[in-house]
Amino acid sequence: MPLFKTEKKPSRGPAGKWDVVIGEDMCKACGFCLAVCPVDVFAWRTQANKLGWFPMFTAKEENCIGCMLCYQICPDFCIDVALKPEFAPTGD
Amino acid sequence: MSTLDLQTNEILVAPWSDWERRAVKGRRLLEAGTYALTEGAIAAGCRVFAGYPITPATDIAEYMSKRLPQVGGYYVQCEDELAGMHACAGASLGGLKAMTATSGPGYTLMHDAYGWSITNEIPLVVVDAMRVGPISGITGAPGQGEFYIARYCTHGGNFETIVLSPSSVQEAFWLTIDAFNLSERFRTPVTILTDQVVSDMWEDLFLPDDYDALDFVIPRTNNMSMPFYPVGSAELDVAPNIIGQGTGVCVSAYTHTPEGYDIEEMEAQWAQTYRLVNKIRHHRPELTRYETVGLDDAEVVAVAYGANARTVKTGVLEARRRGVRAGFIRPITLWPFLDGLFAVDRHYVVCELNYDGQLVREVMRAAPDKAKVHFMGKSAELHTVAEVVAGLDGVARAGRIPELPYIWTEVR
Amino acid sequence: MNKLAQKYLRPSQIPTKACHGCGIGMIENWLLQAIDELSLDQDDVIFGTGIGCVGRQTYATWGGDNFGATHGRALAVATGLKLAQPDKKYLIVVGDGDAASIGTSHLIHAARRNLGVVVICEDNMGYESTGGQFSPTTPAGYVTNSSPYGMAEPSFDPCDVVKAAGATFVAETTATQWHQTVKVVKKALQNDGFSFVHVRFPCNENFGAYALGTRDTLKNLEWIYEHTQGRKADGSETDFTWETGIKHDASNSRPEFSKIMRDMNVRVREEMEAKRRGALAEA
Numbered sequence: 001m002p003l004f005k006t007e008k009k010p011s012r013g014p015a016g017k018w019d020v021v022i023g024e025d026m027c028k029a030c031g032f033c034l035a036v037c038p039v040d041v042f043a044w045r046t047q048a049n050k051l052g053w054f055p056m057f058t059a060k061e062e063n064c065i066g067c068m069l070c071y072q073i074c075p076d077f078c079i080d081v082a083l084k085p086e087f088a089p090t091g092d
Numbered sequence: 093m094s095t096l097d098l099q100t101n102e103i104l105v106a107p108w109s110d111w112e113r114r115a116v117k118g119r120r121l122l123e124a125g126t127y128a129l130t131e132g133a134i135a136a137g138c139r140v141f142a143g144y145p146i147t148p149a150t151d152i153a154e155y156m157s158k159r160l161p162q163v164g165g166y167y168v169q170c171e172d173e174l175a176g177m178h179a180c181a182g183a184s185l186g187g188l189k190a191m192t193a194t195s196g197p198g199y200t201l202m203h204d205a206y207g208w209s210i211t212n213e214i215p216l217v218v219v220d221a222m223r224v225g226p227i228s229g230i231t232g233a234p235g236q237g238e239f240y241i242a243r244y245c246t247h248g249g250n251f252e253t254i255v256l257s258p259s260s261v262q263e264a265f266w267l268t269i270d271a272f273n274l275s276e277r278f279r280t281p282v283t284i285l286t287d288q289v290v291s292d293m294w295e296d297l298f299l300p301d302d303y304d305a306l307d308f309v310i311p312r313t314n315n316m317s318m319p320f321y322p323v324g325s326a327e328l329d330v331a332p333n334i335i336g337q338g339t340g341v342c343v344s345a346y347t348h349t350p351e352g353y354d355i356e357e358m359e360a361q362w363a364q365t366y367r368l369v370n371k372i373r374h375h376r377p378e379l380t381r382y383e384t385v386g387l388d389d390a391e392v393v394a395v396a397y398g399a400n401a402r403t404v405k406t407g408v409l410e411a412r413r414r415g416v417r418a419g420f421i422r423p424i425t426l427w428p429f430l431d432g433l434f435a436v437d438r439h440y441v442v443c444e445l446n447y448d449g450q451l452v453r454e455v456m457r458a459a460p461d462k463a464k465v466h467f468m469g470k471s472a473e474l475h476t477v478a479e480v481v482a483g484l485d486g487v488a489r490a491g492r493i494p495e496l497p498y499i500w501t502e503v504r
Numbered sequence: 505m506n507k508l509a510q511k512y513l514r515p516s517q518i519p520t521k522a523c524h525g526c527g528i529g530m531i532e533n534w535l536l537q538a539i540d541e542l543s544l545d546q547d548d549v550i551f552g553t554g555i556g557c558v559g560r561q562t563y564a565t566w567g568g569d570n571f572g573a574t575h576g577r578a579l580a581v582a583t584g585l586k587l588a589q590p591d592k593k594y595l596i597v598v599g600d601g602d603a604a605s606i607g608t609s610h611l612i613h614a615a616r617r618n619l620g621v622v623v624i625c626e627d628n629m630g631y632e633s634t635g636g637q638f639s640p641t642t643p644a645g646y647v648t649n650s651s652p653y654g655m656a657e658p659s660f661d662p663c664d665v666v667k668a669a670g671a672t673f674v675a676e677t678t679a680t681q682w683h684q685t686v687k688v689v690k691k692a693l694q695n696d697g698f699s700f701v702h703v704r705f706p707c708n709e710n711f712g713a714y715a716l717g718t719r720d721t722l723k724n725l726e727w728i729y730e731h732t733q734g735r736k737a738d739g740s741e742t743d744f745t746w747e748t749g750i751k752h753d754a755s756n757s758r759p760e761f762s763k764i765m766r767d768m769n770v771r772v773r774e775e776m777e778a779k780r781r782g783a784l785a786e787a
Contacts, residue, residue, distance in 0.1 A: 002737065003680060003725065003726060003729040004722055004725075004726065023505050023506075026505065026518060026519040028519065028522075028523075028524035028525070029524055030524045030525035030721045031525075031721055031722060032525070032721065032722070032725065035722050051519065053524065071506065071533075072530075072533070072534070072682035072683075073530060073682070074506075074529075074530070074533070075522065075524075075525065075526055075527060075528070075529035075530045075533075076518075076519050076520070076522075076529050077505050077506050077508075077509035077513065077518055077519075077529060077532075077533060078505070078506070079506060080506045080507055082507075140584060140587060140588070142583070142584055161768055161769045161772040161773075162772055162773070162776060164769055164773070165769075166587045166765050166769075168583060168584070168587070168765075170580070170583070170613070171609050171610065171612075171613045172609065174577070174580070175577070175580040175583070175609070175610055175613070176580075178573065178574070178577045178580035178581045178583075178584070179580050179581065179583045179584035180584055181581060181584065182580070182581035182582060182583060182584030182585035182586075182588070183584030183585065183587055183588045184584070184588075185571065185581075185584075185585055185588070186584065186585045186586075186587070186588020186589040187588050187589070188587070188588040190584065204574045204575075204577065205574070205577070207574070208573065208574050208577075335550060335569040335570075335571060335585060335589065336550060336569060336585075336588070336589030336592055337569075338546075338547035338568065338569070339569065340567065340568060340569060341569050342563070342564045342569075342570055342571070342572075343570075343571040343572070344563055344564070344571065344572035345555065345572055345573065345574050345575075346572070352564070353516070353517065353564050354560070354563065354564065354572075
């Protein structure tokens with residue numbers, strides 16, 4: 001399986017149930033999250049952040065299928081991916 | 093009249109002149125300097141020794157390997173002196189008093205660890221039992237070639253150091269306790285410069301029975317709150333930092349903030365240096381230790397420290413007996429250098445165990461007239477009483493030291 | 505900031521000084537996951553680092569107590585510190601230069617003693633902090649700042665060195681093996697002995713630029729991926745493949761260094777006590 005997916009697949013499965021938060025102030029624009037994501041969630045900002053990079057942002061959160069690849073690959077602790085509260089397991 | 097009958101004013105300025113007078117129960121032994129250094133450390137609360145065997149400090153390692161498990165401490169025989177001193181720094185950071193001991197060739201490997209310990213204000217004690225060099229030199233001969241290296245024990249400047257030197261077995265015991273106390277108060281490595289003779293010789297040693305009853309030992313305390321590094325302050329008696337008690341302390345090799353973060357600003361360098369230099373410079377009275385003989389009326393004063401101070405002192409007394417108005421200064425604190433001892437304008441004859449002249453340069457700097465500072469350097473053997481008498485007599489009569497075999501008088 | 509970073513790291517030190525696309529932060533994220541999954545608190549873990557990119561970029565990020573030793577000496581410091589604070593978990597996060605070059609002596613002896621620490625040797629195959637000179641782990645023939653004609657010296661794998669010296673847990677992963685790294689670090693933390701985890705990661709600014717010909721973060725991480733899989737994107741074989749996985753697992757099979765020392769002390773005190781009672785009985 002390739003590491004980076006240049007062609008994004010359509011979202012299926014648990015799509016639309018995830019909160020994807022990027023700390024844009026900490027992003028150094030490495031591009032890993034966008035490249036590793038199998039679906040179409042991320043895009044580049046057109047304005048630089050305080051560090052001087054054009055950061056990544058969550059453009060289409062509803063496409064996220066919760067694979068967590070972006071969370072694992074981000075080198076700057078920027079990304080949090082979690083089930084939206086209404087979908088989170090209540091735990092019995 | 094024998095030398096012993098001479099009326100000379102002998103002065104000792106050191107904390108142990110008071111410690112010795114306290115009514116402490118103990119016993120008299122015949123022991124070596126290395127034994128006394130070891131017991132002094134144990135008495136001071138040292139519980140970790142990490143080092144590498146090297147003549148003439150090997151016995152300290154061996155004694156420590158036997159004694160430390162008896163008192164719940166740890167002897168670590170490291171792969172080299174570099175690891176040894178770093179391991180001592182690690183143990184001290186973890187809350188245990190630590191010591192290492194080496195000789196010249198191992199001492200030169202400790203610069204790195206000294207730098208780390210000084211910049212992070214880690215208390216520890218380093219014993220350098222000096223020998224003739226450079227490097228291996230003559231294995232079993234005393235030297236005094238690390239006078240400057242002990243002051244400039246790491247690179248980069250911007251620090252002061254504390255260096256002490258004993259000249260007898262009994263003094264080695266007390267002075268080691270003093271060294272640990274100073275390292276706790278000043279939060280810095282304290283160096284004990286001894287030599288092959290003081291380390292290996294056997295003399296009377298009074299050893300207290302109960303180390304826990306020694307109320308002058310300063311116990312380890314832990315700094316539990318910010319600032320971990322009071323940069324910009326010369327404050328004394330700040331508790332040492334500790335890793336492992338959840339204080340969040342950061343310890344590194346870099347110029348640091350009060351939290352310990354690395355920072356690359358000039359203001360931070362100034363503040364850190366202010367602390368590392370002035371915590372020692374502003375408290376010089378706490379660090380003054382010396383011995384003098386006959387200074388009231390002396391016109392020529394012999395200066396020596398460590399083992400050769402013993403024969404030089406006898407030489408001074410013998411010169412007096414022959415009518416020379418001789419005096420004697422033995423600095424016990426080598427650094428910060430006791431400039432004040434050399435304030436009087438008279439002749440000084442500096443006797444040291446090296447040919448390049450190290451202590452003599454500091455005396456020249458401190459004395460009012462450097463033309464009156466004379467050098468008697470010798471290597472591999474102590475100065476004989478006859479040599480010292482000849483030197484003192486020569487300076488008293490003709491203002492210079494006569495030619496003596498194997499005595500170096502040139503300082504450039 | 506992600507939740508684990510909020511839980512364990514120091515906010516004032518994030519974002520780190522690492523270059524964009526550097527693997528150091530990635531690996532630290534996986535360390536936090538391993539720590540979290542083992543339910544360890546900030547106070548339970550001490551980070552020790554060294555000099556160089558891995559050392560500097562990791563230093564002070566950990567919210568609990570941590571130290572950055574002189575170059576190559578983190579394990580020497582840890583040898584003393586472990587005796588004084590034996591109950592903590594130690595993560596010694598150092599680079600290939602710090603652990604496998606200048607610090608190899610201490611690495612070997614810490615492994616020999618079975619010192620109870622986890623060494624995370626993050627390997628970017630060169631001295632990248634000083635601009636990109638080769639290191640003992642640079643692959644043969646690669647061009648670096650100080651091997652302009654190609655790396656002529658043979659390189660070695662520090663895993664082999666520590667295994668031979670007596671390490672009780674040795675594993676290797678790369679910067680494209682996040683799940684494996686978390687798993688392996690968890691196992692390493694549960695070994696009461698010397699654990700060595702070797703993680704290869706990309707450097708874009710120096711190794712990427714000079715050895716691989718590009719600073720493109722995606723291309724350089726892809727290079728790591730290819731050499732982990734052993735196959736390039738077009739299906740052809742790579743010039744070499746890293747052997748990843750757990751290379752040696754003798755966890756908890758022999759006594760840990762500080763325990764050996766404590767046990768010896770107990771034995772010595774007992775013998776002293778027995779002698780004292782014996783002497784009293786005779787009196």
